[in-house]
Amino acid sequence: MIQAQNDFMASVAARNKARSQLSFAEVDDRRYRNLSKDRAVSARETEQAQIALVGAQNDMRAAETALEAVRNRLRILGKTDQEITTFEETGRISPETPIYTPIGGTVVQRKIGPGQYVNSGGTDPIFLIGDLSTIWLVAYVREAEASKVRIGQPVGFTLISYPGEIFRGNIRYVSTTLDPVTRRLFVRATIPNGDGVLKPEMYATVSIFFDEGDLSPAVPRSAVLFEGSAARVWVVSDDKTIRLRQITPGFDDGKMLQVIDGLRPGEQVITKGSLFIDRAATGT
Helix, strand or coil, rough: HHHHHHHHHHHHHHHHHEEEEEHHHHHHHHHHHHHHCCCCHHHHHHHHHHHHHEEEHHHHHHHHHHHHHHHHHHHCCCCCHHHHHHHHCCCCCCCCCCCCCCCCCCCEECCCCCCCCCCCCCCCCEEEECCEEEEEEEEEEEEEHHHHHCCCCCEEEEECCCEEEEEEEEEEEEEEEEECCCCEEEEEEEEECCCCCCCCCEEEEEEEEECCCCCCCCEHHHCEECCCCEEEEEEEECCEEEEEEEEEEEECCCCEEEEECCCCCCCCCCCHHHHHHHHHCCCC
């Protein structure tokens, strides 16, 4: 910025000098033209005055072009037209230079402190700015399930910081290749984060929903008794008796468990105390 300001002042001085020379050449040209009418000067002297005027005009155009080029450099560095005009009038160089980020957001990483020197040729950014109003959710799908993933599919995920709360979004990107080391498919979802609850680098447990539109019964996870690979629930009959029934579980979102087989919609199950009922029934 200091170099650009110095170049700007040098260009202003060159422009002013060219303007003065142009004014002198115009006056000289008019004088020689008037004297030439009275044959007081030779034709050669009149032509030399005209040549000097053309040269002064070319120098003026070159000075204005150079000045506009430096003015554009100052604009690129963040100076407004009003600031440039004030600087041109006063000629005072400011020791402080504000640098504006190209996007609005939050400083997520700072790599410089007071007193450090910044070189214009450096490749490492001094600040990282992130727009956290939306964030990316990154997930890795097993190769065996990669064929089921599509753009637009809804996802649900939970976080350690907010136990029991389910966040939702939709897949916006699916990688075209698998990771050769982990044998996983990279997918990404864009999640709204207007309230700032979600933080970068959080770990999430992600569930991807597919074949939406098919309805099936679901029960609270606390109602299901697991024994090895078997899953059972206590079903309440119309006469208020209960009966143990084996089910085939499906998708589990942490709160509700899909029942693929073993229950009909509308049947009632015991949701609390199932384990105690099971012990009482078995005599243990």
